[in-house]
Amino acid sequence: MTTIDIPAGSLFGIDNLPYGVFSVDGDSPRVGVRVGDSVLDLAAALGDDVFAAPSLNPFMAQGYDRWVAVRARIRDLVSGELPDGAVHPVARATLHLPIEVADYVDFYASEHHASNVGRLFRPDAEPLLPNWKHLPVGYHGRSGTVLVSGTDIVRPSGQRKTPADASPVYGPSTRLDIEAEMGFVVGTGTPLNTPISPDSFSRHVFGAVLLNDWSARDIQAWEYVPLGPHLGKSFATSISPWVVPILALEAARIPLPGQLDPVPLPYLRESEPWGLDIDLVIEWNGDEVSRPPFREMYWSPAQMLAHLTVNGASSRTGDLYGSGTISGPEKHQRGAFLELSWGGKEPLTVKGEERTFLLDGDEVVITGTAPGANGSRIGFGEVRGRVLPAK
Structure with missing residues (x-):
C-alpha cells in the first residue's frame, strides 16, 4: 500500500x-x-x-x-x-487529450475584448454591435483540431489581403495570435429540442479547462465578412490536460459585473449567477505579458450553454465551448496580442525585443488559478504551445 x-x-x-x-x-x-x-x-x-x-x-x-x-x-x-x-x-x-471532442463552439463573451476589437476594426463606429449585450455571440469551430497542451502549432497558411493590396495573396500568416480563454466540457448532453436553462448548467457541464484559441488575424480579417471566422481559427485550439470539475468551482462563483441595462431575455436569466473568479497569466517566451481576469466576463458559461441550445440544438458528451478571449479593463489584462499591441501599433517588449505577433519558435504558456473551498486555491495547470514554421 x-x-x-x-x-x-x-x-x-x-x-x-x-x-x-x-x-x-x-x-x-x-x-x-x-x-x-x-x-x-x-x-x-x-x-x-x-x-x-x-x-x-x-x-x-x-x-x-x-x-x-x-x-x-x-x-x-x-x-x-x-x-x-x-x-x-x-x-x-x-x-x-482528456476528452473526445464532440462539437466545439467559441463565444465572444468579454465586453472589454469585444470593445477593444470594435475600436480597432471600426474606429468610426460604436465598438459593440447592436446584438452584443442581448446574446452571447459565438461561432462554430472545428473539433478535430482541438489539441492537448504541449502540441506544437504549425503556422497556418491562407488568403490575406491588406487595404493596400489590389487582390488577395496566399501564404503563411504573418499576424499569428493567441486568445486566452476558459473552455467548458459538457458531460451529459440533451436530445434535439431540449434547451438547457442556466440553472441546469452544473448538472450538464462536467468541468473547465484552460483554452488557447490560436488565431491568424490576417487570414481572419479577409475571410470573416460576411459569415465569420473560418480558416483563421480552425487550424488549432489548445486545451490544458486537466479538467477541473465544476464541483470544485463552487467557491469561485461570483456575480456577473454587468447585465443591468439591458436585462437579458428570460431564457438567459440566472437565479444564482455563474460568474467565476479565475485569474489567468500569459507568458510569451517566458516573460509574463498579461493577467486576464475571468471575473470581468459579461456573459457566464451557464448563459453560453443556454444560448447554444435554446434553438433546439442537441448537446453531446464531450462538447467543448470556449468563453472567447478574456480581457479586463486595464492594458495588462488583455488576453490577445492583437489587443496588447493595439493591432501591431504598440509593440510589447519580450526578452528585450519589440514584438507584436508570434514568430516561428515562440512559445506561449497560459496558466490559471481560482479560489477553492476552505480558503484554498486551486489550479488548472497550463496550456502550452510552440509555433513551428508553415509547411
Missing part, C-alpha cells in the same frame, strides 16, 4: 482533484486524478473499467450523481492508503 503526500499550498489539493488522461512508460492511456505532485490511476484505485478508457467521455456520460459519488470516494481514498501501482509521479506521466 502507498500514500500520497500533498505539499502545503498545492494547487492540486483535496479541494481540486482535476481529471485527466495519462500513460506511464508506454502503457495504454487511462483516466487519472491529479493529487499534489502525483496522478492517481482511477481504474486501479477504484476497480472500475470505465476509468480504463482513453478518454473521460464514458465516465462523464454517467451523469451528475455519479460525478458527485466518485469525487466523494476519491476524497476518502487520498486521505488514506492506496493500492501499490495506483499512484504515479506527475513528472513520469504523459498527458493526453
Whole structure:
C-alpha cells in the first residue's frame, strides 16, 4: 500500500482533484486524478473499467450523481492508503487529450475584448454591435483540431489581403495570435429540442479547462465578412490536460459585473449567477505579458450553454465551448496580442525585443488559478504551445 503526500499550498489539493488522461512508460492511456505532485490511476484505485478508457467521455456520460459519488470516494481514498501501482509521479506521466471532442463552439463573451476589437476594426463606429449585450455571440469551430497542451502549432497558411493590396495573396500568416480563454466540457448532453436553462448548467457541464484559441488575424480579417471566422481559427485550439470539475468551482462563483441595462431575455436569466473568479497569466517566451481576469466576463458559461441550445440544438458528451478571449479593463489584462499591441501599433517588449505577433519558435504558456473551498486555491495547470514554421 502507498500514500500520497500533498505539499502545503498545492494547487492540486483535496479541494481540486482535476481529471485527466495519462500513460506511464508506454502503457495504454487511462483516466487519472491529479493529487499534489502525483496522478492517481482511477481504474486501479477504484476497480472500475470505465476509468480504463482513453478518454473521460464514458465516465462523464454517467451523469451528475455519479460525478458527485466518485469525487466523494476519491476524497476518502487520498486521505488514506492506496493500492501499490495506483499512484504515479506527475513528472513520469504523459498527458493526453482528456476528452473526445464532440462539437466545439467559441463565444465572444468579454465586453472589454469585444470593445477593444470594435475600436480597432471600426474606429468610426460604436465598438459593440447592436446584438452584443442581448446574446452571447459565438461561432462554430472545428473539433478535430482541438489539441492537448504541449502540441506544437504549425503556422497556418491562407488568403490575406491588406487595404493596400489590389487582390488577395496566399501564404503563411504573418499576424499569428493567441486568445486566452476558459473552455467548458459538457458531460451529459440533451436530445434535439431540449434547451438547457442556466440553472441546469452544473448538472450538464462536467468541468473547465484552460483554452488557447490560436488565431491568424490576417487570414481572419479577409475571410470573416460576411459569415465569420473560418480558416483563421480552425487550424488549432489548445486545451490544458486537466479538467477541473465544476464541483470544485463552487467557491469561485461570483456575480456577473454587468447585465443591468439591458436585462437579458428570460431564457438567459440566472437565479444564482455563474460568474467565476479565475485569474489567468500569459507568458510569451517566458516573460509574463498579461493577467486576464475571468471575473470581468459579461456573459457566464451557464448563459453560453443556454444560448447554444435554446434553438433546439442537441448537446453531446464531450462538447467543448470556449468563453472567447478574456480581457479586463486595464492594458495588462488583455488576453490577445492583437489587443496588447493595439493591432501591431504598440509593440510589447519580450526578452528585450519589440514584438507584436508570434514568430516561428515562440512559445506561449497560459496558466490559471481560482479560489477553492476552505480558503484554498486551486489550479488548472497550463496550456502550452510552440509555433513551428508553415509547411
